[in-house]
Amino acid sequence: MFFKISKPRLLLILLLVFLVFPLGAGAARPVKVVTSLEDLAAITREVGGEKVEVFSIGKGTQDPHFVPPKPSFILKLKDADMVVQVGMGLEPWLPPLIENSRNLKLFRGAPGFVDASAGVPVLGIPYGKVDRSLGDVHGQGNPHYWLDPVNARYISANIVAGLKRVDPADADYFDQRRQVFLKALAGRLTGWMKAAKPLNGLSVITYHQSWPYFEKRFGLNVICNVEPKPGIQPSPKYIASLIARVKAENIRMIIMEPYFNRQVPDMIAKATGIKVVVLPPSVGGAPGVADYFDLFDYQLNTLLKALD
Numbered sequence: 001m002f003f004k005i006s007k008p009r010l011l012l013i014l015l016l017v018f019l020v021f022p023l024g025a026g027a028a029r030p031v032k033v034v035t036s037l038e039d040l041a042a043i044t045r046e047v048g049g050e051k052v053e054v055f056s057i058g059k060g061t062q063d064p065h066f067v068p069p070k071p072s073f074i075l076k077l078k079d080a081d082m083v084v085q086v087g088m089g090l091e092p093w094l095p096p097l098i099e100n101s102r103n104l105k106l107f108r109g110a111p112g113f114v115d116a117s118a119g120v121p122v123l124g125i126p127y128g129k130v131d132r133s134l135g136d137v138h139g140q141g142n143p144h145y146w147l148d149p150v151n152a153r154y155i156s157a158n159i160v161a162g163l164k165r166v167d168p169a170d171a172d173y174f175d176q177r178r179q180v181f182l183k184a185l186a187g188r189l190t191g192w193m194k195a196a197k198p199l200n201g202l203s204v205i206t207y208h209q210s211w212p213y214f215e216k217r218f219g220l221n222v223i224c225n226v227e228p229k230p231g232i233q234p235s236p237k238y239i240a241s242l243i244a245r246v247k248a249e250n251i252r253m254i255i256m257e258p259y260f261n262r263q264v265p266d267m268i269a270k271a272t273g274i275k276v277v278v279l280p281p282s283v284g285g286a287p288g289v290a291d292y293f294d295l296f297d298y299q300l301n302t303l304l305k306a307l308d
């Protein structure tokens, strides 16, 4: 079919087209996203593709509860369109950085602020009298929820909602990428569950309470922690009680995050003969762990190797 369009009308149509799709909208500059952790950066890259430019303040080799502030982080936030946090009190260091950036787009409640925890079924929610008996750092329930790959469904939904708020023109693109990501993840999960079978019921000690979501998904049995409470270092008396417990029960290994001191785990291992296994809880926490899929590959492989 062919319509004859007069020149003035053609100009009017072109003008309308440019009004709806401003010049360069297709090749618009990427959305600048700052995340608190590399895990959130990895998921943002999955759903954001070429439409995002992502920087993570926390590195996978750092304790996510305690990231030292730097002036360069404030500059990154100043220039950003969106910020993504784990939330649930994991990053007490982040709000002062956002405040100092004076970037109103990123303040809590603004379109560019994303709390990735919305909708996540939280483990370890305090009940009864809420005080500091849960330790210093897990007062709002356990915030290490990215360690169950099934929770990426909620994390990615929250990130995509944020991307759509700051870049509505690419809404379909983000939705499609999320579907592709979730499908790939579901495929990999089947393999991970199969691979994790030998870990079922395996009794372990973990340094910090980083692993309840991982434990629940992959069937480990975390008996106790090196830290008597999250964020609290063990006393000699507590260490002696851990050693007694390992000797009395069939505990197979101590899992420690790479950023803790090995001294206490090594001491327990020496006294009992069990292994210390360094397990990164985040993307970037070990060489080759470059994305969210690598993280679970690496963790499961490391644990399975330690069983030999």
Ligand SMILES: [Zn+2]
Pocket (backbone or CB within 6 Å): 065, 137, 138, 143, 144, 208, 209, 210, 230
């Ligand atoms: Zn923690």
